[in-house]
Amino acid sequence: MSYTGDGAYTGIRYDGAGTADAPEVVYDEDEHMYGIEPTTTQTTTTTTSRTATTTTLTLTTTWTPPSxxxxxxxxxxxxxxxxxxxxxxxxxxxxxxxxxxxxxxxxxxxxxxxxxxxxxxxxxxxxxxxxxxxxxxxxxxxxxxxxxxxxxxxxxxxxxxxxxxxx
Incomplete structure (x- = not known):
């Protein structure tokens, strides 16, 4: 967020939508946030997890080696x-x-x-x-x-x- 000097802030707001890898970013240049000082900082933490999957293929044959x-x-x-x-x-x-x-x-x-x-x-x-x-x-x-x-x-x-x- 950046302070425009006229009592309004412009910038990026994260509203929680989207995925962990690519959050949806909402741009709102017209939003006025009164009562917040220009030095205010907002932090958002996102936690991700990954799961590994192993697939086993069993092949059945009709021959007896050596054929x-x-x-x-x-x-x-x-x-x-x-x-x-x-x-x-x-x-x-x-x-x-x-x-x-x-x-x-x-x-x-x-x-x-x-x-x-x-x-x-x-x-x-x-x-x-x-x-x-x-x-x-x-x-x-x-x-x-x-x-x-x-x-x-x-x-x-x-x-x-x-x-x-x-x-």
């Missing part, structure tokens, strides 16, 4: 199809895992059945440039597509380990 989710990327045309089919018939490589998936540019029949026809899952085009100092496939984008599909399907969540297997 394996395995996947492979396969070219839809060429020798990799025959190689994957042979591995499936013999139950070797990724087909020994607790759960497996084969990804390719299109659905490819892996087993005619019986008991069940099995197909690869399509992730779209797997075309990529060849280059670099060693003339390698620059196929990072192909693997990113596969990982996106894996994350979308979420089958890997039921297993302890995720393994990328070459055909």
């Amino acid at each position: 394996l989710y395995c996947f492979a990327l396969m070219m839809a045309k060429g020798y990799e199809v025959d190689l994957i089919r042979m591995q499936l018939r013999k139950g070797v490589s990724l087909f020994q895992c607790d759960y497996w998936e084969v990804f390719s540019s299109e659905e490819v029949q892996l087993s005619p059945g019986p008991p069940v026809e099995l197909y690869s899952k399509s992730i779209g085009s797997m075309k990529c440039e060849v280059g670099g100092p060693f003339g390698c496939a620059l196929n990072t984008d192909v693997f990113v597509k596969a990982w996106k599909r894996i994350f979308e399907d979420q089958n890997y969540l039921s297993y302890g380990w995720t393994v990328k297997v070459d055909p």
Whole structure:
């Protein structure tokens, strides 16, 4: 508060509203406070308290470690199809895992059945440039597509380990 010299005070008055961190401040320039000397001081004390909260998350799984989710990327045309089919018939490589998936540019029949026809899952085009100092496939984008599909399907969540297997 400040004394204006004509018997009036102007300034800030705290009226108790608002929160402890940000009290509501009321500006009242027209209020006249008679009978109070200019040396009067008003003090307001605010007490605050904080509470900490701890949250615990319990995750339940359906697998017994170690369990394996395995996947492979396969070219839809060429020798990799025959190689994957042979591995499936013999139950070797990724087909020994607790759960497996084969990804390719299109659905490819892996087993005619019986008991069940099995197909690869399509992730779209797997075309990529060849280059670099060693003339390698620059196929990072192909693997990113596969990982996106894996994350979308979420089958890997039921297993302890995720393994990328070459055909």
